[in-house]
Amino acid sequence: MWNWSYAAEILPTLLNALLVTIGATLAGFVLASILGILIALGRRSRFAVLRLGLQGIVNFIRSTPLLVQLFFLYYSLPMILPISLSAFTTGVIGLGLHYATYLSEVYRSGIDAVPKGQWEAATALDLSPVRTWFSIILPQAVPPIIPIMGNYLIVILKETPTLSAITLVELLLTAKNTASVSYRVFEPYTITGILFLVISLLLSFGMARLEKRLNRRHTA
Amino acid sequence: MSEPTAETKSVMTLPREEVVSPLTGEPIVQYQGVTKTFGDLEVIKGIDLALYPGEKMALIGPSGSGKTTLGRMLMTLEEPTTGTILIDGEPLWQMKTSSGKLVRANEKHLRRMRQKIGMVFQHFNLFPHLSVLRNVTLAPMSVLGLSKEEAYQRAVEMLTKVGLQDKLGEYPSRLSGGQKQRVAIARALVMQPKVMVFDEVTSALDPELVGEVLEVIKEIAIDSDMAMMLITHEMDFARDIADRVIFGAEGRIVEQGSPEAIFEQPESERLQSFLKRFR
């Protein structure tokens, strides 16, 4: 049932594909983090149109599957706009947009947790809004939410196989291709599953330790 | 703050059994050499104390003196570290096996013993998802096995006693703190325990609501033969209704006696300085 020599034979191929998976994960996470903060800031805007518009968009993106969003981006966007994106770029944009909506909520909880006195102090010091945000509020809002953001890094990692639907040859698609050549499916899919499991368990273990360290620093 | 030295210890334990309860007969509750340790902290450092049927006993003392723990051990919410608690002469936390050996009590034994004890909590602990009526009828129906009608009748009787007969259908969230605590009292009373523990029942209330709750307890104290253990910071209240007052500090009984003795002629320095804060 389990063929060790076959497993050893395909492992290098799979590990190579893992690099694509990790690349898409990291790029998607960075994009989501940046867009997420912009959404969070926009949702505190004075302009109701911006606030409500963003709320609607966030709600829509969170209510629809990433897979369909990827299809839309990959297959329809080139028909609407004069652009053509690679599978990798589309995948990263899809992941980034989708999880930005989740991360914006995380940022929001972090920002809400900053004491009101900090805003008042910034006002009293006559700091500009940009200065207030980037020197006073965000440096206090972000560290406590780092563990939650870390959890989303893991979530994004686990979602990357969806990118195979738009022909990105990441780990799962590589396993599928390997299986279709050899007609042995058990080893490639099992190895793929274990790789995802191990990486996400390691990451969540790391996050738990980080959280403990952060907690200690904050209570000190 | 500091541990009591050998000298202060002897002073503190001096008047322990000097005053016997004004009531006689077999004690209903006996603490025998009871200690309780939480982690490294010894909160009860050896208590011997008896409560007699119908007796109203007030426990006073600074916070951290272990009064609440004493009540919680009786309600089986905490297990003593060493020592024995007897109810009607029977160990609460141990039971006899068929061979006559004393072993740690199981849930069945605890449930039988618990039947005799009731408790009213500082934070009411009403069941928020049940109406006032259901809060009071729940235990009589499922524990005492009363029919719906019997339970209803008893509940209404108790709720009338605490002056809340017009709130039967309300949820606790709609009541004031004082009303909540009165429901909690009715809920405990309806089980007809032999001993009732009142654990700082007014400490969580707004000052203007304290009176109505104390008034209800006073009435119950007067017309019921239930024994009461009143853990309280309300000195006037303790003086009014207690047959005996126990003053404890740092896990020991420092002084006990009649309300007159305790409040008019405190002997120990600890009690004198404690009482000064309430004048």
Place this chain on the structure above:
Amino acid sequence: MSVPWLDWLPLLGEGTLITIKIALLSIAVALCLSALAGLGSTSPIIIIRIASRTYIELFRACSLLVLLFWVYFALPFVGVELSKLWAGVLAIGLNIGAYGAEIVRSAIFAVPKGQYEASLALNLTPTERTWKIIIPQAVARMIPPMSNLLIELLKSTSLVYFITLSDLTYEAMIIRNNYYSYTPYIFALLLGIYFVLSSSISITMRILERKFTAWR
């Protein structure tokens, strides 16, 4: 040019029904597992606690799509052959159930300790304490996070497209083969249908919440 919406209706309708069917079956599996593992992780019996924790940690760390592939393509090689529908339901149920168990567990722990103490002081049996006092209050706390989780579940049903189960997404891709030039419309419509389905979940859950928290 006019968009041939009406031509798409039959296929999309069928796909929607399949998606709803998968979602409902997966919800049933996921809720059962959530309750079992969630209550299990508060059990006084250590083996039950370890088994629940292991399930929760393992399946939360799992990538759902990889799990689906493994269940559908790899399991037959060890003699377990499931239909497309049941492979999808099992994979989604196992995955979402692990997250649901965490919701159940934290809702139970969030019920104030005084509630347990009061029910003990009234001499309720351990079973009554759990089912009459703790669980009803915990359920009220579970509903909002469960609402979000069920929307995640609905979204994840689209992954059965990968094992060619003819759900909503799959049918849309079929339509796209025949109406290639209308691709943007097809996907926009598809997103719209998913949005309506998600919204009906959140509306249902909001009604449930109001019902379960009338006492607040």
